[in-house]
Amino acid sequence: MLIKYYLMCKRVSMHSFVEKYRLIFGSNIDNFLQSLKLPKEKFFRLNLARNFNYLSEFEYLNIPFSRCDLFDNVYKLKESDKNIRLSDTISFFTGGIYIQNPSSLLPVKFLIENIDVDEPVILDMASAPGGKTTALSEFLDRRGLIVANEPSKSRLKDLNFNIEKNFAYNVATVSYDGRVLHKYLSEVFDAVLLDAPCSNENKIFHDNAVLNNWSETLVERLAKLQRELIESACFTLRKGGILIYSTCTFSIEENEQIVEYLLSEYDVELIDLNKGDFDYGLSGNSNIDKKVVRILPHSGRYPGFDGFFVAGFRKKGGGISNRNVKILNSGYGLRTPAEDSIIYEIKNDLYLSPKYQISGLKYEKFGTKLGKKIKNMVEYSSQACWEFGDKLIKKKLVIDDYEKAKKFVKGENLKLKDYDNKEGVLFFKDIPLGYFKIVDGRIKNKIDRYFLRGLK
Ligand SMILES: C[S@@+](CC[C@H](N)C(=O)[O-])C[C@H]1O[C@@H](n2cnc3c(N)ncnc32)[C@H](O)[C@@H]1O
Known part of the structure; x- marks a missing residue:
């Protein structure tokens, strides 16, 4: 009985999904559906903040790989050999690589390309498990401060784990519903990344839960949440700051319509991220479509890249931010192994952390563990040795x-x-x-x- 109900839900979801996209893609619908069914390619990102030759492990293991278009530090396994488990490598275990589809690095790339300060203070509003947070930290060479927010306590654990393993010491984590963050932080950040919770349509044929849960009502509910999140994100952004919005779903409601909403309600302008290099938006409004970035897997433009959407905004007006950002002084006599960081101590444990802090937030984690003091000596943590x-x-x-x-x-x-x-x-x-x-x-x-x- 239960199985019958389950299969029926699946059929209904599938039917409405296909009919919705038939209206958008017309005669290309079969190509679109086919591209979503293809097995996922295996990609990994090399940790840019480190200078160790992690690729030598893949050479040693005779695992063929090739560099990916667009990112110098992203590699694709040549044969999608099911037996190759990237997660069973030394490089993975010690934070030298992160398993990640390159689409998911696009928001980070655009943020870095458009930011106008060298040591930025950034909010990553929906950040677990930390694929973008750790990449951002690496792309910045650990400069500035990244406040990574995640409301789900179980996902926060994964986020903290990945930050520690990657040794992203310029990251601090907090755990708030993103919709209320503006109450604590008004016009503070040089940049905000909102990689929003979404209907995840890109995985519809790879994850039964995504297909079974899919409905127009879900899309509408998520679009409402996304509007609330992007509004809050916009409040936390300083004038002249940039906001990057992304999802891994196709629906226009969760993408171009969110862009349209922000442009109509707030004093922001759309940044041209596309520049003719990517698939265009799907709303029919060329002022928006030509500037946002779509990855449509069936267009074949970036083979192996997952379906994705990215838009970038600049908050109008200039001047200095309303920064309630403190510069911290190292409370400990050790010389820090990295510029722009400080060391602090709690009960003999030593932490390496960003030198900036934003007042008024409850932190779940601040920096990474450098080691512990034993008598007058320091026993360094392995994660610090993985980094340095x-x-x-x-x-x-x-x-x-x-x-x-x-x-x-x-x-x-x-x-x-x-x-x-x-x-x-x-x-x-x-x-x-x-x-x-x-x-x-x-x-x-x-x-x-x-x-x-x-x-x-
Ligand atoms: C697409 S995932 C983020 C992936 C992450 N940026 C990465 O690259 O690893 C969206 C995240 O938003 C979180 N989320 C859900 N509701 C939220 C809310 N109200 N405020 C902030 N984050 C929320 C989810 O728990 C989930 O971890």
């Missing part, structure tokens, strides 16, 4: 046994080769694996157990 290699502690041990290296990142201790020091950073070739101590002739693994949870 042996820059923090100039003692390095290199192994070239891949299986051992993998065991180490999965938490095992290793037997010792010759090594004269009591501690150091272990490397596989030139990829840092983490901090270790020598105990009873063994390399004692100091990777935080936090990273090992859920790992096989």
Whole structure:
């Protein structure tokens, strides 16, 4: 009975979805549907903030890859071989790569291209699991401050985990309903990224839940939420600041109509992100359509890219922001390993953090864990060593046994080769694996157990 009901819902959703897009794409409807059914390609982003040769792991494993159009740091696996698990690589485990479709980097690219200050204060309004937050932090080379917001507590955990692994120390996280953020922050940010919750139509043939939940009512409900979020985003933006809006869905209600709404109600202008390089918008209003960016998978313009929408706005007016931004002083005598960051201490734990802070917010996380103080020494965290290699502690041990290296990142201790020091950073070739101590002739693994949870 239940199964019958389930299948019926699925059929109804599918029928209304197809009929809706038949009206938009006409004779191209079959190409459109076909492109949504194609197996997803595998892409990964190299961590731009680091200088380690993570690609050497893929070469070592004989995994063929090619550089992707548009992004120098994004790679595609040549054969979508189901056996290749990017998530089972050392590079993935240590935050050297992030598995991500390049479409989802477009909002970050446009934000970076249009921002007008060097050390920006940015709000990422809907940020979990952090694909764009961590990319933004890397593209900025960790400068400025990114406030990453996520209201869902379970998704906030994933966000915090990814920030820590990526070592995005210029990020602070908060957990608010984005619709009320303007009550705390008026005209503060140089840029706001709103990667909005959406109907996710791009995954309609890949995720049963997306198909089963899909309906016109859902699209309308989400469009209402998106209007409320973008209004709040606009309030938090300083004059002259930029707002980037994106979704991974096709509906005009959740995309061009949101743009139309903001333009009609607020003092903003639309930035031409498209410049003829992407598919155009679908609203029929050329003032909007030519400036926004669509990725329509059936157009074949960017093969393998997921369906996506991006629009950019500039808030009219100039002048200085209403910044309630404090510049913090390092409360600790250590020299920070990175410019524009500070170190602070809580109960012997040391954190590397942005030097800016916005007053009036309740932070869930502020910066990343640098290490802990033990007597007068500092024991650096493995995640700090993943970011800085042996820059923090100039003692390095290199192994070239891949299986051992993998065991180490999965938490095992290793037997010792010759090594004269009591501690150091272990490397596989030139990829840092983490901090270790020598105990009873063994390399004692100091990777935080936090990273090992859920790992096989
Ligand atoms: C498309 S996802 C964000 C993906 C993320 N930007 C990334 O690149 O990894 C949308 C997010 O919005 C969050 N969200 C839902 N309702 C929200 C609200 N009222 N305010 C802020 N965020 C919300 C969801 O929990 C979800 O994590």
